[in-house]
Amino acid sequence: MPGEDYRRYFEILELQPDASFSEVRNAYLHLKRLYSTESIVIHPIANEFSEESRQEVLQRIEDAYERLSALFQDNGSAYTGSRGQPLGPEEAGDVHEHVSFSGETLRQIRQGLGIKLHEIAFATKIRLQYLENIESERFGDLPPEVYLRGYIVNYARCLSLDSGRVARDYMKRYRDWKKKS
């Protein structure tokens, strides 16, 4: 939307205006969790702020995320989710409910978020080669199962996915392969 003040939305999500979509998504998930659950950061001031003001803050966060999602979609780098549908803010948390996570799904989600594999390698300290093998499911070239599971969990966290579910799905595929070979 021309003329719309997107700066404000970045500000609400506490980001610089040059933030990438994955940063926007991370910030959104972080803030949503912060203001919708009780934590050691919120608890000490909980009685000073009404439920109303908390809802107001949450609403502003939702709005900002919705606007920014639309902005990134218009720019063609949108994250469309694995069902090929544009990602609405409400479903952001559990859009992958019916998906079984394979190496290929992870790759698609990562590319959809506009994150490069070397960025994941940098953030997780997992060797790039292993990440490539994970996505291509070259199971024979992967480290032993106990290490692999840790890698998958870290990788899934990078994409703000439910790491437990991703690891479960992926490790099942790994074990199926192991049985066959």
Add this chain to the structure above:
Amino acid sequence: MARVKKGCEIWAIGGGKGGTGKSFVTGNIGTYLASRGKRVILIDADIGGANLHTILGVSRPRTSLTDFFERKASLADLIVCCDSSNMGLVTGDLHSIDSGNIRYTQKLRLFRQIRTLETDYILIDLGSGSHANTVDAFLLADKMIIVLVPEITAIENMYHFMKNVLFKKLKISLGSRGFKEFLQDTWRNRTTYGIKNIKELIDYLRKHSTEVREVLDRELSGFRIYLIMNQIRHTSEISIGFSVRSVCMKYFGFKTHYVGYIEYEDLVWRCVNEQRPYLQSYPSSRCAKEIGRIAENLVEGRQIKMTYS
């Protein structure tokens, strides 16, 4: 690192709860800056609980801030040398009991003299608590730094400290323009006006007049607290800094810069107990690198970015 253009920069380190590692952070940031060729003077203003000298492995100095307050000694004469030739230390008071009664004029004299010291950075370890002395000294610094640990009690005390600092800031800003009583009356009768917190107080004050609004906007736009998370035991605790930053902005209405975190490390207290300066003993440890990054971020006014968690 950026050049300091005019005079030296004063950093004050405070933050409510005791035991969060203020002295450790102050001493080691100072050591880092000195190792990068900066001239640094550390001032232990934790009057009554001074132990910065122990952290630095310097034996208890004979002179202290007491001499400044009681004997009117000049501050420059109280500086003792540390290991690094770039670094000096003015230790806090260990004997005077009447430390709570230092007058505001005395504090101003201290800060006037601090500004005249020939150095690049002055780091003041303020000690714990939200005493008026601490709050005043905090506000007089160029950079206000809080050291926090991921514990609910520390967070609670930090909020209390922050609110005290912000309220004092309002008092100074508005007081100098003749609105002191207006501020005090508003706060005293806050229930009548439906004010529950400091943000609502500021919102209420802003509506009073254009003049008040302009004063507040100007004074608060430059108001910023720098935040350091210390003793992180799990990566998930890194994000507490971002959460605190968010609450400060959204609930209190002021900016914080989250400049970095330091992992929990057993070697630290071992070093402290053995009176060995940590950064010099373990220069390539992870903690040392994190301290270096924090120091650089403070110099540059940068903050860390949220990574994937």
